[in-house]
Amino acid sequence: MHFQSCLMSVLAAGSAMAHMYLKDPISLENKDNPNTLPAHIDYTPTAPITQAQYPCKGYTSLLGTSEAASVKTYAPGQQASLSIGGTASHNGGSCQLSLSYDKGKTFTVIKSWIGNCPTASGGTFDFTIPSDAPEADEVVFAWTWVNKSGNREYYMSCAVVSIKGTSKREVSDIPKRATVAFAGRPQVFQANLGGEYCTKEGVDTVFPNPGPDVENTSTTPGPPTLCATGADAPVGDAGSSGSGSGSGSSSGSGSASGSSSAAQEPEPSTTASAAGTTASLGGVFLTTNLGGTPTTLATATSVAAVPTTPVAVPTSSAAAGGSATASASAPANSGAVQGQQTGPCTQEGAWSCIDGANFQRCASGQWSAVIAMAAGTKCTVGVSDNLQMGRRRDRVNRRSAGAWGW
Missing domain, CATH: 2.70.50.70 (Coagulation Factor XIII; Chain A, domain 1)
Incomplete structure (x- = not known):
């Protein structure tokens, strides 16, 4: 024993x-x-x-x-x-x-x-x-x-x-x-x-x-x-349990709202080019060759990747003893949009702004799913190497070296 x-x-x-x-x-x-x-x-x-x-x-x-x-x-x-x-x-x-x-x-x-x-x-x-x-x-x-x-x-x-x-x-x-x-x-x-x-x-x-x-x-x-069906999870799926549980306040002391009233017309803010990685308000397209087959790992926008429940993150002012928070949420557009691109594409890396509120990208020879612009932003309609985007607050410009300047 x-x-x-x-x-x-x-x-x-x-x-x-x-x-x-x-x-x-x-x-x-x-x-x-x-x-x-x-x-x-x-x-x-x-x-x-x-x-x-x-x-x-x-x-x-x-x-x-x-x-x-x-x-x-x-x-x-x-x-x-x-x-x-x-x-x-x-x-x-x-x-x-x-x-x-x-x-x-x-x-x-x-x-x-x-x-x-x-x-x-x-x-x-x-x-x-x-x-x-x-x-x-x-x-x-x-x-x-x-x-x-x-x-x-x-x-x-x-x-x-x-x-x-x-x-x-x-x-x-x-x-x-x-x-x-x-x-x-x-x-x-x-x-x-x-x-x-x-x-x-x-x-x-x-x-x-x-x-x-x-x-x-x-x-x-x-x-x-x-788990419920055994079907493959779609690329860019934000999910629910897979995106964390709930949203919490920052650990800084006190609380304050980081929001402000929106201007009537958005200012030009970001240009995402076909030659480089997509921009912060555009999309994150991680195209790689997996086992010999080009695959797009993510076609959701960077903001769309956030769960539909806003997530509070302390800003620099909160870290300095303040209490401001920032939040973002914007789900991808899962429905059909009139004028969207479909099927194969030849202009690799090109952007298609459909109606100002939705866009796509040519990635790995195929047009991506339609993706909604982040709340308060819009794009200039048309297909081009650069996706012109605007937002209601803060001007953002992409430098030629790829860094962001505020």
């Missing part, structure tokens, strides 16, 4: 170490986290989470205590890396990195990896903190993973970090390509938790809304499925 008890203990310990976890920055309640109290050590940091444990295995309840003190500081625009620990990668899969400023109510994706994440040894993965990421002292840094092989599971490791200061790089060097505003990035993908999305065995999950910063090294990509 004693032998059986010991054997069960060994097997349980082996199982607990059979997956992966966020090693750097070190996750909450990990034994190597200097802020963890000995009585609260999580001895199964590599285990997948359950629906009841979302988010962060329930450890967001520690925020505001000494056990959730920041373990690392990043600067907006900083290039950095994270590392994964553990012993069983389940042949990799797909991962995301996201940030939460509202104590885990919402998580904004800043990087997606499709395929080979994690590696057999865990691995180190590069990412960039968005240059407009709000500054705060208590930011939840979340690494999520849907494994390629084995049981259909969902993994989530979270650390608490600070985002403040200025990157060592010159501001003029951040970035060298078009970016998407932080508030316009998608919410973290969730799957296999009893919600809307499930994942397939043996494929690297292609996130419906991966965000603008994607690293794809997969040779066996595949979409998630809609």
Whole structure:
């Protein structure tokens, strides 16, 4: 009997170490986290989470205590890396990195990896903190993973970090390509938790809304499925459970509305060119060659990638002690629009503004689905290499180098 008890203990310990976890920055309640109290050590940091444990295995309840003190500081625009620990990668899969400023109510994706994440040894993965990421002292840094092989599971490791200061790089060097505003990035993908999305065995999950910063090294990509029907989830699908739960207020003190009355006529704001990545108010089209077949990973606009419930994100004024918030929401247009383009196209990268309120793009030889402009913006009707867009507030111009100037 004693032998059986010991054997069960060994097997349980082996199982607990059979997956992966966020090693750097070190996750909450990990034994190597200097802020963890000995009585609260999580001895199964590599285990997948359950629906009841979302988010962060329930450890967001520690925020505001000494056990959730920041373990690392990043600067907006900083290039950095994270590392994964553990012993069983389940042949990799797909991962995301996201940030939460509202104590885990919402998580904004800043990087997606499709395929080979994690590696057999865990691995180190590069990412960039968005240059407009709000500054705060208590930011939840979340690494999520849907494994390629084995049981259909969902993994989530979270650390608490600070985002403040200025990157060592010159501001003029951040970035060298078009970016998407932080508030316009998608919410973290969730799957296999009893919600809307499930994942397939043996494929690297292609996130419906991966965000603008994607690293794809997969040779066996595949979409998630809609759990209720088993059908493939459509590209650009914002979903419900897959887009986070609800919307929370910022962690800054006080509250204020960031909205203002709209002018009657929008000002010219952004030009998205066929030669480069799409603009922040236009669309994020991530076209890549997956297994020899050109595939468009995302055809939703950067603002459309936000869930239909507005997500509050603290602005720089909130980080400085103020309380302003910003929100954005604009669903993609799922219906037919008179005058829309259909079928194959030959002018790769060209834009088609249909009626001022909807647009498409020629990507991988096909016209994309019709996508609605963000609320308060419109485009100039016609097909051209440049999509002329206007908004009601703030002038934005795209520089030739690809950076944004306000």
